[in-house]
Amino acid sequence: xxxxxxxxxxxxxxxxxxxxxxxxxxxxxxxxxxxxxxxxxxxxxxxxxxxxxxxxxxxxxxxxxxxxxxxxxxxxxxxxxxxxxxxxxxxxxxxxxxxxxxxxxxxxxxxxxxxxxxxxxxxxxxxxxxxxxxxxxxxxxxxxxxxxxxxxxxxxxxxxxxxxxxxxxxxxxxxxxxxxxxxxxxxxxxxxxxxxxxxxxxxxxxxxxxxxxxxxxxxxxxxxxxxxxxxxxxxxxxxxxxxxxxxxxxxxxxxxxx
Amino acid sequence: xxxxxxxxxxxxxxxxxxxxxxxxxxxxxxxxxxxxxxxxxxxxxxxxxxxxxxxxxxxxxxxxxxxxxxxxxxxxxxxxxxxxxxxxxxxxxxxxxxxxxxxxxxxxxxxxxxxxxxxxxxxxxxxxxxxxxxxxxxxxxxxxxxxxxxxxxxxxxxxxxxxxxxxxxxxxxxxxxxxxxxxxxxxxxxxxxxxxxxxxxxxxxxxxxxxxxxxxxxxxxxxxxxxxxxxxxxxxxxxxxxxxxxxxxxxxxxxxxxxxxxxxxxxxxxxxxxxxxxxxxxxxxxxxxxxxxxxxxxxxxxxxxxxxxxxxxxxxxxxxxxxxxxxxxxxxxxxxxxxx
Numbered sequence: 001x002x003x004x005x006x007x008x009x010x011x012x013x014x015x016x017x018x019x020x021x022x023x024x025x026x027x028x029x030x031x032x033x034x035x036x037x038x039x040x041x042x043x044x045x046x047x048x049x050x051x052x053x054x055x056x057x058x059x060x061x062x063x064x065x066x067x068x069x070x071x072x073x074x075x076x077x078x079x080x081x082x083x084x085x086x087x088x089x090x091x092x093x094x095x096x097x098x099x100x101x102x103x104x105x106x107x108x109x110x111x112x113x114x115x116x117x118x119x120x121x122x123x124x125x126x127x128x129x130x131x132x133x134x135x136x137x138x139x140x141x142x143x144x145x146x147x148x149x150x151x152x153x154x155x156x157x158x159x160x161x162x163x164x165x166x167x168x169x170x171x172x173x174x175x176x177x178x179x180x181x182x183x184x185x186x187x188x189x190x191x192x193x194x195x196x197x198x199x200x201x202x203x204x205x206x207x208x209x210x211x212x213x214x215x216x217x218x219x220x221x222x223x224x225x226x227x228x229x230x231x232x233x234x235x236x237x238x239x240x241x242x243x244x245x246x247x248x249x250x251x252x253x254x255x256x257x258x
Numbered sequence: 259x260x261x262x263x264x265x266x267x268x269x270x271x272x273x274x275x276x277x278x279x280x281x282x283x284x285x286x287x288x289x290x291x292x293x294x295x296x297x298x299x300x301x302x303x304x305x306x307x308x309x310x311x312x313x314x315x316x317x318x319x320x321x322x323x324x325x326x327x328x329x330x331x332x333x334x335x336x337x338x339x340x341x342x343x344x345x346x347x348x349x350x351x352x353x354x355x356x357x358x359x360x361x362x363x364x365x366x367x368x369x370x371x372x373x374x375x376x377x378x379x380x381x382x383x384x385x386x387x388x389x390x391x392x393x394x395x396x397x398x399x400x401x402x403x404x405x406x407x408x409x410x411x412x413x414x415x416x417x418x419x420x421x422x423x424x425x426x427x428x429x430x431x432x433x434x435x436x437x438x439x440x441x442x443x444x445x446x447x448x449x450x451x452x453x454x455x456x457x458x459x460x461x462x463x464x465x466x467x468x469x470x471x472x473x474x475x476x477x478x479x480x481x482x483x484x485x486x487x488x489x490x491x492x493x494x495x496x497x498x499x500x501x502x503x504x505x506x507x508x509x510x511x512x513x514x515x516x517x518x519x520x521x522x523x524x525x526x527x528x529x530x531x532x533x534x535x536x537x538x539x540x541x542x543x544x545x546x547x548x549x550x551x552x553x554x555x556x557x558x559x560x561x562x563x564x565x566x567x568x569x570x571x572x573x574x575x576x577x578x579x580x581x582x583x584x585x586x587x588x589x590x591x592x593x594x595x596x597x598x
Contacts, residue, residue, distance in 0.1 A: 064465065090467035098465070104458035106522070106584075115455045118448050119467035167466055 015077040016042040018063065018094060018171045018203060023072030025058050025227075032058040033069070034227045042170055045197050045204040047218035047235075049211075054224040056207045057099065060173045063205070064096045065089045077170070091120045093170035097160040097177055105149030109140055109159055112148050116163040127166070134162045138192065154185045161192055165200055172196055173205045178213050186210060190217045215239065264588055269442045271587035272528040273435060276301060279532060280431030291427070292495075293539040298430035299491045300535040301528055302437040303508075304515045306484035308527035309441050310477045312516065313450060315457030316386050319509055320378070320394030323401035324482040326504035327374050328367030328489025330405055330412045333421045333499055336363045341420045348409040360424040364433075364490045371486015372479050379478035383471055386460075398509060406501040417500050418493075425495035433491040437484050441524050444480060453477050457522075507563070511538065514570040520580025525587045530580065534566065541565055 018040040025033040033055045040046050048056050061067035063074055065086035073082045076094055089095075104112050110131055117127035135141045138158045143151065148159060157177050164172045178189055190213055196202050208214050214221065214235075221238045223231040231241050276298065283294035307321045334346065339357045346354060358366065382393050406415050425433070444450045453473040456463040460470055493499050511534070519530020541562035573580060 066461065066464070085469070086464040087467045087469045090465055095467075096465050098461065102459055102462050104455050104462060106458055107455070111451070115451050116466035118451055119455070119463065121467065124448060163462070163466060 016170075016203075017075070017077065018205075019075045020059065020063055020069075021073045021075065023059070023062055023069045023074070025055075025062055025067065025069050031227050033062065035072070036224065036227070036229050038222055038229075038232075040171055040203045040205050042203045043197055043201050044219045045193060045206055045217050047214040047221040048205055048207045048224065049209075049214055049221060050224035050230070053226075055227040056224055057175055058227075059224070060096060060175050060205065060207065064094060064173055066096075087119070090167060090169075093168070094173075095164045095167050095169045095171070096173040097157075097164055097175060099175040099179065101151075101153065101156045101180070103148035103151070103156060103159060103163075105147065107148055108145050109148050109151070110135065110144040112159055113162045113166050117166045120167040122166075130166050130168075131162075134166050137195075138162050153180050154182065154189070157181060157189060158192060161196065165196065165202075168200075169202050171203045171205070173207075175207050176209065177206070178208050178210045186213050189213070193217045264586075265446070267589055268446075268524065268586045269439070271525055272438045272442075275528060275532065276434045276438065277431060280427050280434075283427040283430070293536070295425060295427065295430040295495055296539060297532050297535040298434045299425065299488060299495055300512065300515060301434040301531040302488035302491055303485065304512050304519075304527045304531035305434075305437040305441050305524065306481050306488050307512055307516055308521075308524060309444060309484060310474075310481035311513075312521050312523070312527060313445055313453050313457065314474050314477055315522075316474060317391040318394040318478075319391060319513070320397035320401075321481060321485050322504055322509040322512065323378075323398045324371040324375055324485035325489035325492065325508065326401055326405055326501065328371045328486030329493040329499055329504050330418065330489075330501075331370045331486070332363040332367040332490030333418045333493040334412050335366060336360065336422050336424075336494070337418070337420045338422075345418075345420060346413060348414075349412065350410050353411065360422065360429075360494065363494075364487055367490035368483045368487035371489065372483030374486075375482020376475070376479040379475045379482075383474040383478055398505070402501055402505050415501070417498050419498040421493050421497050421499070423494060423497040425491050430491065430495065433488070437488060438524065438528065440480070440484060441527075444477070445524065449473060449476060510563075511535075511566070514566055517570055518573045518580060520582035520584040522579065522584035523582055523586045526580045526582040526584055529582055533581070534569075537569070538562065538566060 020036060020038045023033055023036050024031070036059060048059065050056055058067060062069045065084055069082065073080055075081065076089065076092060081089060104115065107115070113131035113134060114127045117130050118124065122130065135144050138161065140155065140158060140162060143155060151159060160177065178186055181189060193204060193206060194217055196204050206214065206218060218235055221233065221235055222229065223238065231238060279294055279298055283291050286294055303325055310321065311318050334349065334353055335358050337346065337357065339355065342354050378397050382390065385393055405412060408414065412418060445454070452463070452468045456468050456470045456473060463470060489504065515530040515534040516527055518534050519528065520526025541557065544557040545559055545562055547556065
């Protein structure tokens, strides 16, 4: 189990794969990521789990262009994109959501979604149509004219997903989308994640401490600990892995209030 | 439907108030007219600054550089050729032997302001926050010193006089309207919306494809062009100008206007420019002579700027988003019913 397992049951054509190969990142001597290799395919949800400081957010940053790896490469649909800027990656179908509630706070919910479509080069009319449709699908139509800064947690997370989806991405990387979400809203959010995979046919990399969510929606799980890959496999395999139990499950008790 | 109305209000609000001020200018006495015209030119300058600072959220102390470039370009190029031989003795022959008309000088000023801003913006727009503020301040300092010392391109430290005073009520009003319409069209455009998104959260904007460096550079350039244009209006209002008049005090005054009105909206920029310049005119008159408001009084020299600075500080403390709250003008009923 020590090595990253190949994709389970999904044949990967290069155009459907986002891949980090032997990626390392160090910050002033601290090794945040060491030699991590990870593949994300279209139409699958991969969970990225591990204790705080394991390098999960660093990996998402390196994949989405918010940070550059010290060594290793990132490939999107067969093209190397290691040095690409974040906005260029977004226009090529790779986008992300952020830890904590982050929105264009002074703008309306509708404008948040429309402007995201404009950002990847969609025309104003089409942006409006897409936004209208997505707001409906995510149950945000009623809130379309509300300032994004005044949304409740759950609505804010769904807005983050709407903003990502309106760009019609091939891959969406979600950094702790369920953190701070009331427990009762987690199952509903799990449905949203499944719909990104099934209806929007995107690949999802999901970082979350909520093991019920991760185990429930992920097709595969990748475990990081101290910047290294500790394990990778199906949820069943990971559940049975003792290393993971030691490194991660001990953490969940701490993480629930994080 | 109400969304369309909001769009209309957003443009018409500032436009109507500017036209009103322009109309008032024509009814005022000759000695008072200049205050109204001054206010309208300040609208143009503050709107120019708003296009970059207000929409991008990046502070710049440098936009008055482009006003200065526009003012001196338009000034030097409109002094009649016969007079130039006397007052602009050491300028390049090209500048000495040619003059242009009023409208070409406005366009020239806009073009130069835009080009200068683009060149300066290329390296500077990679900065943000404090670094951007300080670096743009450096641009102001460089521009000021070049204009003051280099007598091949202008009058140097002496006064540039004999500039045709073409900014009357009509030109001041139209000039302010041009600035407002351009700013409105920009902020409603795709590019303006992307820049505003980057202001709210740069990381979120990047994650949906916004090239922040590019968007800021374009806004900086547009702001520079508008500032150059406004500088030309200014010099044609004053008739004579020194480099000191487009330097620190003007930088402070125009930023105060933007802050007092509300940094993040066109409506705020216009209201702030009109309100503060009205107050400024009143105070500067009170410094120079007796003013009758209930009591007759004269203010000490310097009271004007002390007072204006205090007001800016008070607004920042009590109402940080400015008198307009940084929002565009909305009609009340459309607010209640919500947009869309």
